Amino acid sequence: MTTRPDAIPPLAALLLDAFAAGRDPRVEDPARTLRAAELSAHAGTVAERLRAAGIRPDEPVIVRVESSAADLASFLGVWLAGGVVVPLHARALDATARDIRGRTGARLTVDGTTGELAAEGDPPPARPLLRGAALVIFTSGSTGAPKGAVLGHERFAGKIRALQAMLGFSENSVVLLPLQITFIFGIWVGLLALASGARLRMMPRFTPALARAALADGATTAAFVPTMMRALFADAAFADGGGAGEAPDLRQILTGGEPLGGGLGQRIAAAWARAGVFDLYGLTETGSCDFCLSPGDSAAGQGTIGRPTGGVEHRIAIAEGGAGADGGNGGVGELLIRSPFGMLGYLDDPELTAASFADGYFRTGDLARQRPDGFVELAGRSKELISRGGNKVAPLEIDRLFAAHPDVAAALATGVPDPLLGERIHVLLVPRPGARLDRDALLAWAAGRIERFKLPDALHIGEDLPLGRTGKADRNALRRSILEDGA
Template sequence: MRIFEVHKKSGVSDSHIAIKFKGRVYTYGEVDALIDKYASYFQSIGVKKGDRVALSFPNCPEYIFSFMGASKAGAIVVPLNMMLTLEEIGYIIMESGTSVLVVHPAIAQKVDKSQLARLNLKNVVIMDENTVNEILKMKSPAPVDIESGEVCAFLYTSGTTGKPKGAMLTHDNFVSDVKMLYDVSRVIDLGPNDNFLTVLPLFHSFSWTVNVLLGLYLGSTITLKETFMPKDTLETLIQEDITVFCGVPSMFAVLMRMAEKGQFKALRLAISGGAPLAAEVQRGFEEKFNFPLVEGYGLSEAAPVALLNPLDPKALRKPGSIGFPLPGVEAKIVDENDNELPVGEIGELVLKGPNVMVGYHNMPEETAKTLRNGWLHTGDLAKKDEDGYFYIVDRLKDMIITGGFNVYPREIEEVLLTHPAVLEAAVVGVGDPLKGEEIKAFIVLKEGAEADRRELQSFLKDKIASYKIPKYFEFVKELPKTPTGKVNKKLLKQM
């Protein structure tokens, strides 16, 4: 099965509602027809099998149709994080070999056309009303021979070198993850009567796989929102008979404070991912609303879900745990020599399964290091208890997860070091009850130089995405070092 076929599996009628967005309703029959029309449109502008098509959209149905349509035309889709700067997007476009960029009109208005012209794109499509009307006139696309094992998308994830890595995911990777989630969901009979509220950005693999692909595979309804707005989300959860809500921990913390007991009459499942879920948030949420808040674990390289707590309300869910591997996924804890560790010992979490990527685009050394001995090395430190539940303990690398987004300190440090007043910079994550972590920068200024928090934040504004800009700055005379001369970030986190 290819991803543009997942909506056909459920067998629901063509008149069943697939997507709701701003008062507009799309049935399963319309979705099927629109995927064909978008595929035909991409073919009409010269997209051929293997071409890269990048998408930059807020949440909207056109993103789904563009992704599915481009895939059906044989393209490899490159979802773009809307929060990246044009410089960061430019790197991804060039590295991926993207030839067609499809953008929402709201984003197109903010784009510097002269910079865009330097990206060697064959075509830039503004998905405005005129383009949509043109697409609606399209006929059936020419058939393209696409094997399920072929690459479907490049999902770019931040790298420790400061440059994003393009995880190459096949149709099989995505569909396998969906099928495994479907098998797990059978215990609570998710299906056509369910309504998934989607506020997480669709460019995020968690949202794309769990909300869109799984939702369509089940024959459910997907209620789309452009973004997470606490009051609007609360009202939608109550008024739209939402039954499934996927979010990051900070969203559940906010909703727990805002909502009253008994307000979520239809909601029966909440899934948290993207960052560690605080045990007190999970306990408080479940006690207040009397339905499960289930934590899982995933990463882009695994399409993304790999482990999940039981969905059955009667089953044991251990606060702080990421649960069990999905059926079909293998997980174990290993030491630095890749030897499996016994119960309770901390080591690196490694994974194996049909959802694991085929590698990183144009990065054979990174691929060999990450897909070592047939296992995906996650870079996360974890442990397993005597009941088989897994727990994330820390990260091998210094990655910060803030509000569900992965941030690598070195990328920020390298930009800070280009400021004329900065001699040394070290970035760490500090605990935050809403976002999981906030970003803090320790700065050593050059002798006689001056700079403050506002100046450095302003300096970073056009160079990195807003969510990567440190909230806190501490100016110090020197950074603590290890005997080998490396910055001791463990000590920094304690300062």
């Protein structure tokens, strides 16, 4: 076991205190399994190497990860040495790695799997924003370069404790994690599993076949983005098996990162009747999981993001700039979130940090309305609104409409520039296995369910949705594809 320094950062304390209390997590990847003693030893080795390299307090350290059993132990080692973890995928492009190195000034890089250390260059100048920081996570903003959200030890440790109160991981939990731990969803699931002494099964690469095998092998909790579950249910071998028999112990599904959709939710409920779905909404900047549609609310809150999680406050601002009356009367406005677990700020960008908040509330950029029953419903992304003939159309509404069709597995809408109307509405549809989609019939079906000005101008049919680097469906990629094809 590692020797604890006198001043131990809170996230490191969260893990080491759990180990000292007798919780003995089992972290697995396809190559090996690590228990608490081995995780601590790996972390201690990483910390010693960083100290020998002269790491300074709150210095950013790149940790190259690939969802190995040792990756989170390498995070722990950086924290024990007083550094700030900057997760980067081991197979990231060289240009991406150079960009992250340049943005952070990081001279130290740890191989998450082996713990080997590479040092290059001089230490970066001290940054007040990094004092007490645990992580710098680069978000996948819809436009422009990714932004480095700085997460503090105290705040993120508080979020882990709040999530444990909601989800109740235990030493009997078997947690399947196919998510990348370069992003906050995968990171908090992994840390929560370690702190609770659970069995954590890392999945470096997601495929329906690998997921089927893991679900059949005792998984009690699985963390998926909806795109993964769509792929799973579209897989013929899974569909033929009925689904439920391939996950006999599954009791908890954690999902987020993009809307789940009613159609997919119904398929999950039919396949895994004993598994409760926690549909989570949140941002890296706010500490993740700000809203949850819990299993007990799934029927009453269908089509919403649920209710705020512990400690989180929200407003729906009708006016521009995040000001104006709260939208509790059902009006659509920008969703604002205030959380004790939110980021410290954007790295080296105080102006963007200031502009991202209004009266202490983070401006999500998402449009929402609050229903009389207290559930919050997304109406779209303000930056993604389609302007067609002077009418503003939320693409998320179009997604939901077509995803509810019995022959459609997934739908993604986007606006494409048009000289007459400003933009026209294009929708990519993915058919369910064995289904054939007729464009005219689909438009006739939609005409009775949505206003005329929201009807798509073009329907495209494909095998899957375009994905961004986080595995989420990417509207910008769809738009670029359509423009490149001259559609």
